[in-house]
Amino acid sequence: MSIRPLIGAHVSTAGGLYRAIGNGELIGAETIQIFGSSPQQWLTRMPSPADIADFKKHLAASRIQAVYLHASYLVNLASPVKLNWDKSVKSLIEHLKIAELIGADGLIFHVGSKGESDREDAIKRVTEGMRLVLKDASGKAKLVLENSAGGGNKIGNIPEDIGEILQALDSPRAAVCLDTAHAFEAGQIEAYTPLLVKKFFDHWDKHIGLKNIVALHANDSMTKFDSHHDRHENIGKGFIGLDGFKALAKEQRIAHAAWLLEVPGLAGLGPDKANVEILKSCFE
Numbered sequence: 001m002s003i004r005p006l007i008g009a010h011v012s013t014a015g016g017l018y019r020a021i022g023n024g025e026l027i028g029a030e031t032i033q034i035f036g037s038s039p040q041q042w043l044t045r046m047p048s049p050a051d052i053a054d055f056k057k058h059l060a061a062s063r064i065q066a067v068y069l070h071a072s073y074l075v076n077l078a079s080p081v082k083l084n085w086d087k088s089v090k091s092l093i094e095h096l097k098i099a100e101l102i103g104a105d106g107l108i109f110h111v112g113s114k115g116e117s118d119r120e121d122a123i124k125r126v127t128e129g130m131r132l133v134l135k136d137a138s139g140k141a142k143l144v145l146e147n148s149a150g151g152g153n154k155i156g157n158i159p160e161d162i163g164e165i166l167q168a169l170d171s172p173r174a175a176v177c178l179d180t181a182h183a184f185e186a187g188q189i190e191a192y193t194p195l196l197v198k199k200f201f202d203h204w205d206k207h208i209g210l211k212n213i214v215a216l217h218a219n220d221s222m223t224k225f226d227s228h229h230d231r232h233e234n235i236g237k238g239f240i241g242l243d244g245f246k247a248l249a250k251e252q253r254i255a256h257a258a259w260l261l262e263v264p265g266l267a268g269l270g271p272d273k274a275n276v277e278i279l280k281s282c283f284e
């Protein structure tokens with residue numbers, strides 16, 4: 001018998017962290033992703049004890065079974081600029097502490113951009129940064145590397161980069177989030193056909209170990225294969241298409257991961273019930 005993964009989406013915390021639970025339930029989410037603090041800022045607002053208690057209370061009473069935080073967009077552990085790297089480490093420590101406080105499963109962040117620097121050095125900086133973050137923010141919550149679309153000197157677009165980092169860290173708390181749009185835009189998979197899906201995951205398995213994929217960002221792509229342009233589209237409306245998601249749904253090696261939508265939504269207000277239902281229907 002085939003297993004269906006938890007399906008959910010990135011949802012808003014406007015008005016309080018606990019609001020994310022209701023927002024997720026409204027669209028039929030079984031798992032959610034949220035920003036623990038503002039994603040456009042270096043400054044982290046830590047939740048109060050009341051914020052934490054409210055969140056946990058609502059979560060326990062809900063059908064939501066996995067929660068992931070997404071880090072600030074400013075974070076770049078691959079940065080050759082020491083000040084940015086320092087700020088990135090500090091921000092990730094604070095956000096991972098929030099994840100731990102509210103009982104979330106992990107914190108997802110973008111591997112980063114190396115600028116004009118050497119790839120090997122950039123990978124060393126990411127590894128060292130993650131090591132510090134994991135040491136400072138102790139607990140169970142995982143620190144999760146997300147693959148990139150590859151534009152703008154970004155690293156983490158290929159499984160070799162992520163695999164090297166995981167290997168060097170050798171930590172049970174280091175994990176991977178695979179974004180379906182980024183993989184397509186990065187030129188990693190030309191079409192999500194059953195054959196290419198199998199090949200793609202065979203390849204990624206070799207480098208990162210598919211068991212390390214704890215989350216999957218289920219996004220269609222507004223831009224073409226190998227475009228290196230990161231633009232998400234509603235499920236079935238982009239270049240991946242509904243058949244692509246149906247092929248992904250059959251890949252049991254990623255059924256243990258939490259599938260999270262980060263799509264614009266039909267009304268442009270973010271992931272909605274329609275997209276959640278379309279994704280669920282791919283498993284029927």
Ligand SMILES: [Zn+2]
Nearest residue numbers: 146179217262
């Ligand atoms: Zn993503």
